[in-house]
Amino acid sequence: MSYLHNIGQYFLMIKEMFRKPTKWSVMRHLIFKDIDDLIINSIGIVAFIAFFVGGVVTIQTALNISNPLIPKSLVGFATRQSVILEFAPTFISVIMAGKVGSFITSSIGTMRVTEQIDALEVMGINAINYLVFPKFIALMLYPFLISIAMFLGILGGMAACVFGGFASLDDYIAGVQMDFIPFHIVYAFIKTFVFAFLLATIPSYYGYYMKGGALEVGKASTTSFVWTSVAIILLNYILTQMLLS
Amino acid sequence: MIEVNDIHKSFGDAKILKGISTTFEKGKTNLVIGQSGSGKTVFLKTLLGLYTPDQGSIIYDGTDYSDLSTDEKSNLRSKMGMVFQGSALFDSMSIAENVKFPLRMFTKQSKSEMNDRVDLVLKRVNLGDAHNKLPSEASGGMQKRVAIARAIVNQPKYLFCDEPNSGLDPKTATVIDNLIQEITHEYDITTIINTHDMNSVMEIGQKIIFLKDGFKEWEGSNKNIFKTDNEAVTDFVYSSDLFKRVQKMYLEEDQ
Numbered sequence: 001m002s003y004l005h006n007i008g009q010y011f012l013m014i015k016e017m018f019r020k021p022t023k024w025s026v027m028r029h030l031i032f033k034d035i036d037d038l039i040i041n042s043i044g045i046v047a048f049i050a051f052f053v054g055g056v057v058t059i060q061t062a063l064n065i066s067n068p069l070i071p072k073s074l075v076g077f078a079t080r081q082s083v084i085l086e087f088a089p090t091f092i093s094v095i096m097a098g099k100v101g102s103f104i105t106s107s108i109g110t111m112r113v114t115e116q117i118d119a120l121e122v123m124g125i126n127a128i129n130y131l132v133f134p135k136f137i138a139l140m141l142y143p144f145l146i147s148i149a150m151f152l153g154i155l156g157g158m159a160a161c162v163f164g165g166f167a168s169l170d171d172y173i174a175g176v177q178m179d180f181i182p183f184h185i186v187y188a189f190i191k192t193f194v195f196a197f198l199l200a201t202i203p204s205y206y207g208y209y210m211k212g213g214a215l216e217v218g219k220a221s222t223t224s225f226v227w228t229s230v231a232i233i234l235l236n237y238i239l240t241q242m243l244l245s
Numbered sequence: 246m247i248e249v250n251d252i253h254k255s256f257g258d259a260k261i262l263k264g265i266s267t268t269f270e271k272g273k274t275n276l277v278i279g280q281s282g283s284g285k286t287v288f289l290k291t292l293l294g295l296y297t298p299d300q301g302s303i304i305y306d307g308t309d310y311s312d313l314s315t316d317e318k319s320n321l322r323s324k325m326g327m328v329f330q331g332s333a334l335f336d337s338m339s340i341a342e343n344v345k346f347p348l349r350m351f352t353k354q355s356k357s358e359m360n361d362r363v364d365l366v367l368k369r370v371n372l373g374d375a376h377n378k379l380p381s382e383a384s385g386g387m388q389k390r391v392a393i394a395r396a397i398v399n400q401p402k403y404l405f406c407d408e409p410n411s412g413l414d415p416k417t418a419t420v421i422d423n424l425i426q427e428i429t430h431e432y433d434i435t436t437i438i439n440t441h442d443m444n445s446v447m448e449i450g451q452k453i454i455f456l457k458d459g460f461k462e463w464e465g466s467n468k469n470i471f472k473t474d475n476e477a478v479t480d481f482v483y484s485s486d487l488f489k490r491v492q493k494m495y496l497e498e499d500q
Contacts, residue, residue: 020319026349033337115333122293122405123347124322 010205017133017201020126027134034138038100039145045099046092050083050149053091054156057082062166072167076157076175081184083153089188090236092149093195096142097228101203104135105224108207109217117208132204142196143189150188187243194239195232202228246271247292247403247435252301254284254291261287263459264301274426274449275437279456280481285439286330288456289407292437293327294318305403323351326396326434328406328425332388334380340391341367341376347399366394370424386417390424397428404429406438410445418442422449443488446470455481471495 021027061078108131111117120127154176161172206224210216247269254262261284269275279285290296292303294310303310305321313321334343341363348359367373370390380388389409396404406425410418426449429436438445446453450467455478463478470482483489 020316023350110336114331114336115329116335118290118295119327119329119333119335121295122322122325122327123350124319124325125350126319 006205009209010201013128013132013205013208014201016126016128017136018129020129022125022130022133026130030130030134031137034134035141037103038135038138039141042096042099042145043148045095046145046149047152049095050088050092050152051156051159053087054079054083054153055160057087057153058157058160058166058172059164062161062164071175072171073175073178075161075167076172077178078175079157079161079172080154080176080180083157084150084184084188086236087153088146088149089191089195090232092146093192093199093232094229096145096195096199097203097232098225100139100199101225101228102221104200104203105207105210105221106217108204109210109220112208112210113213113217128208131208132201135204136197136200139196139200140193142199143192146188146192187239190243191236191239194235198228198231198235202231246306247437248304249292250302250304252288252291252298252303254287254296254298261459262291262298265456265459265461266301267454267461267464269435269437270452271435272430272433273436273451274429275435275452275454276446276450277437277439277454277456278441278446278450278481279462280441283456284459285441285456286407289405289437289439293325293405294322323347323399324402326399326401326404328389328392328396328404328409330407330409330411332380332385332392334388334391334395336380338380339376340372340378340380340383340387343380343391344394344398347395351399362398363394366398367391369397369428370394386413386421389413389417389421393421393424393428397432400432402434404434404436406436406440408439408441410440410442415444418444419448425449443482443485446482447491 022030058075058079062075065074108117111131117127117131120130158169158172158176161167162169167175203221203224206220206227210220249265249267249269251264251266252262253260253264265288277285277288287296291298308321310318310321334340335346338346344363344366345359348354348362352359354362363376364373367376370393372387372390372394375383375387375391380391383391393409404425409425410421413421422445425436425438428434438449440446447467450470453463453465453467453470454461455463455475457477463473463475465473470478473479
């Protein structure tokens with residue numbers, strides 16, 4: 001029953017997020033602050049992970065191709081497909097559920113514990129709109145982060161391929177350009193927008209409705225990471241089935 | 246003026262408020278006292294509209310809160326100021342920004358008008374030179390004064406304070422009590438203070454309501470709290486020898 005209650009409350013929170021908007025002059029500052037906190041501050045970690053995981057995908061692919069009849073360019077092709085279709089949108093989103101998700105839950109949860117949310121409500125402010133909506137708008141820039149991950153993942157694969165001696169630069173580039181289907185990019189960005197929505201709202205839900213003290217803020221962050229990851233993985237499956245099969 | 250009529254509030258099976266009726270008058274410091282767990286905070290949060298009463302009504306200057314639409318409730322709340330027990334200042338904002346916040350949200354004042362108002366209010370609470378400090382850089386007493394400044398900056402009609410001097414040294418606590426009383430008279434607002442600090446009761450308790458186990462056990466002023474023979478009140482007030490001596494002196498003076 002508590003699962004159903006939570007799901008119902010989550011959707012009510014989303015409805016409330018669009019009701020009684022905060023004054024634009026205030027909201028504008030909140031959006032810029034959240035873009036800085038959630039997107040700009042994540043570029044470093046996303047770039048680092050994307051570059052090296054791209055490299056690892058290339059090495060693993062190259063090491064598993066032992067048949068001399070398979071062209072070397074397949075390494076570039078496999079890396080591109082893995083990075084664009086799954087690694088950048090899904091794997092990075094799960095990592096962001098940990099980084100951005102815990103930040104959102106703990107910051108809103110701390111505001112709940114220290115009565116700052118009560119203070120907003122007492123002033124007659126729609127606290128959900130004030131706190132969650134700017135995060136939702138900021139994360140609409142999430143595809144920018146995923147584009148960086150896609151680019152650096154393929155670049156990391158290229159570096160590993162060439163410097164590891166698995167294939168020549170020409171072979172790798174030929175593989176990256178081979179049989180390119182533009183819809184795969186559309187599919188990846190549709191997923192990215194859906195995951196951005198989940199990343200903004202599920203951690204906010206766990207922060208906003210948490211009860212207790214500092215210890216519970218930590219527990220809420222963990223729970224929010226678990227459920228954001230579960231939602232991302234489940235919706236990844238559903239969207240893949242709907243869009244690609 | 247706030248009229249409270251027979252309000253009840255439960256959380257699950259736990260009945261917290263069991264039919265409280267009273268009136269809080271304008272221009273007076275109204276105190277709600279009682280032991281921890283007596284329902285003071287729930288009572289205050291119900292008055293603020295953070296909790297909806299299960300039964301009964303709360304009337305703000307003739308307007309029944311339960312008859313208002315969601316937007317009307319928000320408008321009414323914008324006329325309320327609240328000083329939270331832990332101050333509840335916004336961590337990411339400076340002291341001046343905290344105080345300016347209600348003005349930015351609810352008024353169409355220009356930047357300079359807002360800054361002038363913030364200067365005036367911060368000076369009123371004796372924090373004229375603390376504009377750029379963060380709440381984390383301020384002492385407990387300063388944070389309380391910032392919370393008071395934020396609560397009054399938009400000229401509220403109602404001021405609520407939840408244990409405003411808890412965790413403060415006696416001297417600072419007295420400063421805060423006096424400040425609240427002065428502001429109440431100066432701005433002619435309805436002030437309700439939750440406290441279990443007996444110094445506050447003696448100093449500024451123009452009207453006192455004593456809660457016990459969710460009931461209103463006693464009602465009076467700091468003048469007649471010494472004379473009451475209500476056992477629950479005397480148990481609470483005279484739990485320390487100091488206040489027994491204060492009562493004795495007061496009664497001797499009165500005779």
